[in-house]
Amino acid sequence: MPIEVRVPTVLRKHTAGEKTLSGSGSTVRELVEDLEGRNPGLRQSLVGDDGQLHRFVNVYVNDEDVRYLGGIETPLSDGDSVSILPAVAGG
Amino acid sequence: MLARDLRAAVGDTPLVGLPALSPPGYELYVKLEGHNPTGSVKDRVAKYLLEDAERAGLLHPGSRILEPTSGNTGIALAALCAPRGYKLSCVMPENTSVERRRLLELYSVDIIPSPAAEGSNGAVRMAREIADADPDVYLPFQYGNAANPRAHYETTGPEILRDLPDVAAVVAGLGTGGTLTGVGRRLKEHDPAAKVFAAEPEYGELVYGLRNLDEGFVPPVLDTSVLDGRIKVDSLAALTETRRLATEEGIFAGISTGAALAVALRVCNPRRLAEGSKVVVVSPDGGWKYLSTGAYAAGNLEQIAASLAETVWA
Structure with missing residues (x-):
């Protein structure tokens, strides 16, 4: 079963307007590489030169921010759901 | 009590x-x-923000205060500013609930709407721009204080x-x-x-x-x-x-x-x-x-x- 990835409006310029992608990989890093193959430019929007996720991008696996799991090396399993959201404040 | x-x-x-x-x-x-x-947790924050600024000598009756808020902080600041004679302006996303705006109006707060599409980030951006151009206004800035x-x-x-x-x-x-x-x-x-x-x-x-x-x-x-x-x-x-x-x-x-x-x-x-x-x-x-x-x-x-x-x- 593939991993479903929800893409925010601002990144859909890399996905031909698709809101949801499906990809594979055993970590978030591998998933991003897999998606980059079909959606050029996506990786650069998510990952910096240091190989880590950009500060203002939040990636969630099953609703949990990967920064508190294993970062970009967070393991993925088939059927996981991944979402990407811009960082937003409240208050 | x-x-x-x-x-x-x-x-x-x-x-x-x-x-x-x-x-x-x-x-x-x-x-x-x-x-x-x-009616919110922000009363604690507003109290600390104001008392901190008062201790630093930054506030006097008639002082103007500006804060970006999605509502609760603004309402809390408004209630504590009123008896002290501080004039409060709040930058608030236009897509917050009407109750928040009515409460701020009750306290005579000047509401500066920020674009819905920018959420709280837009309120933060606008408040910073206004404060940069107006050195007499005090920006407690809950996000960074x-x-x-x-x-x-x-x-x-x-x-x-x-x-x-x-x-x-x-x-x-x-x-x-x-x-x-x-x-x-x-x-x-x-x-x-x-x-x-x-x-x-x-x-x-x-x-x-x-x-x-x-x-x-x-x-x-x-x-x-x-x-x-x-x-x-x-x-x-x-x-x-x-x-x-x-x-x-x-x-x-x-x-x-x-x-x-x-x-x-x-x-x-x-x-x-x-x-x-x-x-x-x-x-x-x-x-x-x-x-x-x-x-x-x-x-x-x-x-x-x-x-x-x-x-x-x-």
Whole structure:
């Protein structure tokens, strides 16, 4: 079963307007590489030169921010759901 | 409880058990910050922000204060500014609830609307621009002011530990990060094994809008090192739990409370918290200011949640 990835409006310029992608990989890093193959430019929007996720991008696996799991090396399993959201404040 | 003035009535809110909603083997409690004088946790923050500035000699009767807010901080500041003669302006996203605007109007606050599509980030941006061009205005800036987490480190956290010394975990909403940082630090000093979880509101696409990812905003006061997890909760899940809180426990709370409760229910799992753990959910406010959003109205819950998703509810 593939991993479903929800893409925010601002990144859909890399996905031909698709809101949801499906990809594979055993970590978030591998998933991003897999998606980059079909959606050029996506990786650069998510990952910096240091190989880590950009500060203002939040990636969630099953609703949990990967920064508190294993970062970009967070393991993925088939059927996981991944979402990407811009960082937003409240208050 | 006798208070000499409104400021003295801030804090010391009830911590209420949730016997009907607690999963088997766990004890959930909710700290009802809606019991503060203006009805939200932000009374603590407003009090600390103003007292800090007063100690630094930055405020005098007639002083002008400007703050970006999604509502609660503005209302709390307004109530505390009024008797002191401070003139308050608030930059607020135009898609916040009408109750918030009416309350600010009552206190004669000058409301500067920021674009809905930019959410709170837009309010922050506009407030900074205005303050940069107007050196006489004082910007407390809850997102970057250490007095915000300190309010929670010195009051909310100690109250929780006083009432529940063996608390295993606290869940709070992520807005400025003030509650999580302040309560989290205090909790972990008391017990390094205690856990702190952030409930992050997930909105509809309108709220995230078309902003670029590199224009995002991470509040400087948020100390991510105290967090053990950050879990997003969409409007439907938040609303579902907010309603269960009313129907099963009788508690009328705001929508962020439901989001925090959803996270609390998720972490009550032996993989994360030992059985027998006591978990505190911080409820930032009651439900009053959300009535006009239709959040509590009869009708199809999914439709209500979908319309709510485009409002800034935290």
